[in-house]
Amino acid sequence: MESFTFYNPTKVHFGKGMISMLGTELKKDGISKILMIAGGGSIRVSGAYDDLVKVLQDNGIDFIEGWGVRANPTLEKARELVKLAREHEIQAIIAIGGGSVIDTAKSVAAGFYLDDVWDIYSRKAMVKKALPLYTVLTLSATGSEMNGNAVLTNTETRQKWGTGSIHMYPRVTVIDPGYQFSLPPKQVVNGALDTIAHILEYYFVSVEAFTTLGINDSLQCTMIEMTDRILQDPADYMARASFAWTATLALNGLSGVGLKGGDWACHQIEHSFSALKPEIAHGAGLGVIFPAWIEYMAERDPKRFNRWAKNVWGVESISEAVKLFRDKIKSWGSAVSLRELGIKESDLPTLVELSMISDRIGGISRFSASDVEALLMLAL
Amino acid sequence: MESFTFYNPTKVHFGKGMISMLGTELKKDGISKILMIAGGGSIRVSGAYDDLVKVLQDNGIDFIEGWGVRANPTLEKARELVKLAREHEIQAIIAIGGGSVIDTAKSVAAGFYLDDVWDIYSRKAMVKKALPLYTVLTLSATGSEMNGNAVLTNTETRQKWGTGSIHMYPRVTVIDPGYQFSLPPKQVVNGALDTIAHILEYYFVSVEAFTTLGINDSLQCTMIEMTDRILQDPADYMARASFAWTATLALNGLSGVGLKGGDWACHQIEHSFSALKPEIAHGAGLGVIFPAWIEYMAERDPKRFNRWAKNVWGVESISEAVKLFRDKIKSWGSAVSLRELGIKESDLPTLVELSMISDRIGGISRFSASDVEALLMLAL
Numbered sequence: 001m002e003s004f005t006f007y008n009p010t011k012v013h014f015g016k017g018m019i020s021m022l023g024t025e026l027k028k029d030g031i032s033k034i035l036m037i038a039g040g041g042s043i044r045v046s047g048a049y050d051d052l053v054k055v056l057q058d059n060g061i062d063f064i065e066g067w068g069v070r071a072n073p074t075l076e077k078a079r080e081l082v083k084l085a086r087e088h089e090i091q092a093i094i095a096i097g098g099g100s101v102i103d104t105a106k107s108v109a110a111g112f113y114l115d116d117v118w119d120i121y122s123r124k125a126m127v128k129k130a131l132p133l134y135t136v137l138t139l140s141a142t143g144s145e146m147n148g149n150a151v152l153t154n155t156e157t158r159q160k161w162g163t164g165s166i167h168m169y170p171r172v173t174v175i176d177p178g179y180q181f182s183l184p185p186k187q188v189v190n191g192a193l194d195t196i197a198h199i200l201e202y203y204f205v206s207v208e209a210f211t212t213l214g215i216n217d218s219l220q221c222t223m224i225e226m227t228d229r230i231l232q233d234p235a236d237y238m239a240r241a242s243f244a245w246t247a248t249l250a251l252n253g254l255s256g257v258g259l260k261g262g263d264w265a266c267h268q269i270e271h272s273f274s275a276l277k278p279e280i281a282h283g284a285g286l287g288v289i290f291p292a293w294i295e296y297m298a299e300r301d302p303k304r305f306n307r308w309a310k311n312v313w314g315v316e317s318i319s320e321a322v323k324l325f326r327d328k329i330k331s332w333g334s335a336v337s338l339r340e341l342g343i344k345e346s347d348l349p350t351l352v353e354l355s356m357i358s359d360r361i362g363g364i365s366r367f368s369a370s371d372v373e374a375l376l377m378l379a380l
Numbered sequence: 381m382e383s384f385t386f387y388n389p390t391k392v393h394f395g396k397g398m399i400s401m402l403g404t405e406l407k408k409d410g411i412s413k414i415l416m417i418a419g420g421g422s423i424r425v426s427g428a429y430d431d432l433v434k435v436l437q438d439n440g441i442d443f444i445e446g447w448g449v450r451a452n453p454t455l456e457k458a459r460e461l462v463k464l465a466r467e468h469e470i471q472a473i474i475a476i477g478g479g480s481v482i483d484t485a486k487s488v489a490a491g492f493y494l495d496d497v498w499d500i501y502s503r504k505a506m507v508k509k510a511l512p513l514y515t516v517l518t519l520s521a522t523g524s525e526m527n528g529n530a531v532l533t534n535t536e537t538r539q540k541w542g543t544g545s546i547h548m549y550p551r552v553t554v555i556d557p558g559y560q561f562s563l564p565p566k567q568v569v570n571g572a573l574d575t576i577a578h579i580l581e582y583y584f585v586s587v588e589a590f591t592t593l594g595i596n597d598s599l600q601c602t603m604i605e606m607t608d609r610i611l612q613d614p615a616d617y618m619a620r621a622s623f624a625w626t627a628t629l630a631l632n633g634l635s636g637v638g639l640k641g642g643d644w645a646c647h648q649i650e651h652s653f654s655a656l657k658p659e660i661a662h663g664a665g666l667g668v669i670f671p672a673w674i675e676y677m678a679e680r681d682p683k684r685f686n687r688w689a690k691n692v693w694g695v696e697s698i699s700e701a702v703k704l705f706r707d708k709i710k711s712w713g714s715a716v717s718l719r720e721l722g723i724k725e726s727d728l729p730t731l732v733e734l735s736m737i738s739d740r741i742g743g744i745s746r747f748s749a750s751d752v753e754a755l756l757m758l759a760l
Contacts, residue, residue, distance in 0.1 A: 001621040003395020008388070014638075015383025210622035211629065214602045218594030226590065241381040242590035245637065249591065254634070257394075257625065 001209040001258030007166070008253050010146045014175045014245065016237075019051045019136060023059035025172045026092070029132060033062040035090040037081060037105045039069045039097040046179040048138045052096055064088050066108075071281065072274050073100040075154045078107040078117050085112055085131070092132040095170075099142025102135050103150035106168040109133045120163045121152060127165035135170045138179040140244040141191030141283060143198060143251025145173040153275070159357060160271040175248065177240035185231055189332040190283025191247060192227040196220055197286040198250040202262040204297070204304045205364060209258035216255050217311040222246050224312075224328060231332065263363035266293050269372060272354035273341065280341050287329045288338055291322050292379035296371075297364065298322075304364070338380045348376050381589040381638030387546070388633050390526045394555045394625065396617075399431045399516060403439035405552045406472070409512060413442040415470040417461060417485045419449045419477040426559040428518045432476055444468050446488075451661065452654050453480040455534045458487040458497050465492055465511070472512040475550075479522025482515050483530035486548040489513045500543045501532060507545035515550045518559040520624040521571030521663060523578060523631025525553040533655070539737060540651040555628065557620035565611055569712040570663030571627060572607040576600055577666040578630040582642040584677070584684045585744060589638035596635050597691040602626050604692075604708060611712065643743035646673050649752060652734035653721065660721050667709045668718055671702050672759035676751075677744065678702075684744070718760050728756050 013021040026034070036052070043049040056063050066081045085093070085108055095105030109130040111117030119125035137145045144150065149164040180188075199216050207213070223246050229239035249255060256262055270285040298305045298318045309321035326336045335341050343351070352372045361367040367375075393401040406414070416432070423429040436443050446461045465473070465488055475485030489510040491497030499505035517525045524530065529544040560568075579596050587593070603626050609619035629635060636642055650665040678685045678698045689701035706716045715721050723731070732752045741747040747755075 001395075001618060001625065003393075003398055005391065005393050005401070007391035011385065011387035013383075013385050015381075018383055021385070208618040210606065210618070211599070211602050211625045214598030215595050215629075218598045219591070222591050222594045238381060238588040238590070241638070245381070245591045249595075258621070 001212070002206070002260050004257050006253055006257060008146065008169065009171075010169050010252075011172045012146060012175060012248070013172065015241070016176060016178050018176055019048070019055055019174045022052070022134060022136070022172065022174055023055045023061070026061055026134065027059055029092070029171070031061060031092045031132065033088070033090050034092045034094050034134075035066055035081070035085050035088065035108070036063050037066045037069060037093060037095050037097075037101055037108065039067070039101050042182070043096055043138055043179075046138055046182045048096060048136055048176070048179045052094070052136055063094070064090065069097065069101045069104045071100050072153050072160065072278055073104045075118055075121075075152050078104050078111060078152060081108045082111040082117060090131070092134065094134045094136065096136040096138065098137070098139030099144040102137070102144040102170070103142070103152065105133055105135065106130070106144070106148075106150040107152055110165065110168055118154060120165070121154070121161045127163075127167045130165070130167040133168070133170045135173045137173060137175045137244070139183060139187060139191065140175075140180065140247035141194045143195070143248055145170060145175065146248050146252040149251075158275045158354065160275055175244050177237060177244045180240050180244065181234060185234070185333070186281075188227065188230050188243070189334050190281045192223055192243070192332070193283035193287040193329065193334065195223050195247040195250045197266060197283075197290055199255050200290055201264050201267060202256040202259040203308060205259040205263060207304060207307060212255065212257045212259060213307060217307075219246050219250055219255060220312045223250075227332060260363065265362040265367055266290050268358045268361050269351075269355045269375070272351045273343065275354045276347060276350055277342060284334055284341065287334045288336060288341060288379050289375070291326050291329070291336065292375055294322050294325075295319070296375045296378055300365070338376065345380060348373060348380075351376055381592070382586070382640050384637050386633055386637060388526065388549065389551075390549050390632075391552045392526060392555060392628070393552065395621075396556060396558050398556055399428070399435055399554050402432070402514060402516070402552065402554055403435045403441070406441055406514065407439055409472070409551070411441060411472045411512065413468070413470050414472045414474050414514075415446055415461070415465050415468065415488070416443050417446045417449060417473060417475045417477075417481055417488065419447070419481050422562070423476055423518055423559075426518055426562045428476060428516055428556070428559045432474070432516055443474070444470065449477065449481045449484045451480050452533050452540065452658055453484045455498055455501075455532050458484050458491060458532060461488045462491040462497060470511070472514065474514045474516065476516040476518065478517070478519030479524040482517070482524040482550070483522070483532065485513055485515065486510070486524070486528075486530040487532055490545065490548055498532075498534060500545070501534070501539075501541045507543075507547045510545070510547040513548070513550045515553045517553060517555045517624070519563060519567060519571065520555075520560065520627035521574045523575070523628055525550060525555065526628050526632040529631075538655045538734065540655055555624050557617060557624045560620050560624065561614060565614070565713070566661075568607065568610050568623070569714050570661045572603055572623070572712070573663035573667040573709065573714065575603050575627040575630045577646060577663075577670055579635050580670055581644050581647060582636045582639040583688060585639040585643055587684060587687060592635065592637045592639060593687060597687075599626050599630055599635060600692045603630075607712060640743065645742040645747055646670050648738045648741050649731075649735045649755070652731045653723065655734045656727060656730060657722060664714055664721065667714045668716060668721060668759050669755070671706050671709070671716065672755055674702050674705075675699070676755045676758055680745070718756065725760060728753060728760075731756055
């Protein structure tokens with residue numbers, strides 16, 4: 001186990017109706033005017049929006065609304081919302097939605113005090129302060145609700161880059177699994193794949209971070225079981241609840257303890273998929289790249305992968321575990337090959353080029369362009 | 381999974397040499413005069429004391445020393461240290477030691493602002509503020525290094541009672557597993573038993589808090605494996621590190637998520653052992669009472685215990701799992717019966733009486749005096 005610092009100041013209110021706690025929290029923090037950031041409207045279907053408006057009104061909190069954040073959220077939208085926040089002299093931000101909305105809200109919270117928000121993504125500036133951020137999560141996938149990280153896409157430069165700061169942790173997050181009953185199965189599966197990928201990005205870095213690896217075994221197994229349960233019975237509250245909490249824990253720091261910050265090659269390479277084809281969901285792309293990555297890496301260094309094969313898939317052979325992983329993804333109706341995502345062999349050079357925009361790919365071993373190419377061939 | 385609020389503001393610096401981070405933290409927080417609270421001297425053997433003194437001196441932080449906290453820490457000692465803290469007008473407290481030292485330090489941090497510190501244990505007063513608290517952990521067992529709880533013994537009234545407050549969380553905790561190399565095996569085992577008991581106090585409350593139960597399976601298995609490893613090779617750093625982090629996670633809130641605050645009958649009843657015989661270590665007492673409690677409860681409601689038998693002990697039968705649990709405790713050289721702790725059948729009425737001082741015993745089902753008696757007979 002490598003040395004680490006663990007610090008997570010986000011307070012989570014979790015469960016049915018817990019959104020009512022938000023009024024108390026905002027009043028306690030002296031917030032009287034807030035910018036609400038939201039996506040395209042699914043929060044009206046789930047009831048989350050109406051509940052939030054009621055909480056704000058009941059507590060006498062003035063709010064303005066900033067709609068229209070989309071999947072793979074853009075720098076342009078964040079800039080537009082920073083402008084809105086400044087015009088209205090708001091004191092805090094509330095994000096209501098999934099990871100894209102929360103990442104945008106984090107960018108606005110920090111960007112409020114910056115010349116341009118892209119500066120923290122391009123490493124030109126550091127976050128020194130940010131507006132207080134509150135979130136109401138309505139789609140479990142990215143873990144953004146309990147960490148200080150965000151990813152934005154600069155559509156001009158086709159860069160999908162990430163940043164992070166202790167000032168960007170949400171102050172309070174409400175997770176009501178009941179808001180997720182109305183999600184289409186595909187979004188549940190994408191959330192599961194994103195969650196599993198977050199765990200796996202850390203998992204293979206060391207075989208000796210025993211506590212963390214044990215937790216990560218259990219988080220993977222729980223996620224797989226809960227996804228099966230939800231697809232079978234979308235009204236299963238207990239499965240929704242454990243799905244949601246597992247997704248949060250997969251990227252709140254816990255799953256990475258003692259694992260040197262993880263590897264993240266698959267996330268970096270997957271970002272090139274959505275740069276090429278924005279319609280590819282992040283989770284779906286990860287479902288294709290991760291099994292291939294394990295195959296590619298296990299050939300070089302099998303010992304790292306034995307625990308995973310045994311504890312998550314109950315088999316001794318890594319290739320058999322990869323097959324079981326792919327079979328599970330298929331059973332959830334998701335892609336296991338680039339072709340199924342609409343990517344052809346002739347697209348690979350572009351994907352390699354887009355992947356190599358990252359300054360460094362891979363933690364366990366550093367990936368060259370030819371590694372990325374070989375990996376993509378395995379995933380084709 | 382029941383609704384919950386999760387909030388843990390303690391920052392943990394974990395690993396070899398991480399005590400150096402403490403100087404930076406104290407300076408950042410503007411602390412220039414601090415009260416150091418310590419036990420009987422084992423911190424001189426492990427090197428922790430010398431390291432801390434150097435960090436304080438190097439950072440120009442003035443300190444006074446309050447020694448002499450013992451196992452099952454007393455109200456009297458806490459009162460004495462509150463007096464010392466007031467006399468010297470200190471700004472913060474640093475606890476260096478195990479759970480007893482940290483619990484005492486929490487009491488002093490809160491007691492500094494109270495008429496009498498026992499008021500928060502007897503529910504006469506609430507903690508509204510406390511001095512900032514920093515801890516250097518040198519014995520992993522109680523989890524006190526990352527929670528807001530404390531237990532003190534009022535030797536006059538023979539009450540060993542607990543309290544808790546958000547103001548009593550350590551601000552920063554340093555966990556250097558290297559400080560634990562010099563611990564005698566018995567203390568390692570007592571720490572393991574205390575940790576396992578913390579997990580079990582939550583574990584059986586619900587069978588549907590899937591994420592938490594999965595984590596708790598893994599924490600138990602890791603603790604058992606690490607204890608075996610340390611007893612075999614006390615110099616195994618990776619085992620020490622995972623032991624330490626598991627003990628912290630067993631009582632930092634994570635293991636109790638969605639489990640209604642747990643049951644805690646075994647802790648309450650075990651407290652009567654040390655009230656009767658202060659030489660009985662808390663962990664050793666728990667090693668006797670917990671297997672008996674599982675036997676007693678499983679007769680009434682077996683379904684709660686099936687997961688534990690299967691996932692922790694790899695068997696289908698609960699009674700076989702209890703036997704394996706007791707065998708493991710025996711293999712660690714610890715007691716599995718009250719008689720081995722020096723308690724006779726004739727002591728039971730006193731133990732029942734001391735247990736019933738608690739206003740309520742048990743969460744899953746409420747224990748009457750005759751339940752306690754029957755349980756103690758099983759443990760005899």
